[in-house]
Amino acid sequence: MRLVCCCCGRYQVTVELVRGRHRYRLTHRYPARFGGGKNVLGEVGTVVELEELLRRRTPLGLADLREAA
Template sequence: MSEWVCDCCGRWRVSVELIRGRYRYRLIHRYPERFGGGKNVLGEAGSVSELAELLRRCTPLSLADLHEAA
């Protein structure tokens, strides 16, 4: 599984999973440890254009703000 992370704080993540021969992009917001940690799945998308729309609706980010996690 591949994952992309935002450049600003690292709390916004997009996981890329291959499910039944199709890629699914899952947008996740991770909470800092000082607030108990954990994550909240904000939505899933089936294409990059849907992912861009999901990012626009739910976050202050765009696709250009993400980089591949190490």
């Protein structure tokens, strides 16, 4: 599953199942005009930790994310 921010789509949260546990990885994508690429901002194991990570590293909250098509 992949979630992206509603405002610009540059912040992404991917959810992966690793050894029976969910891992939430927050990344920031750079626009192509700046060379593209991704920067991993953090990886956490719970939704509560994800909310705190979003608050610390981005101007977003959980309500600002939507599922990517």
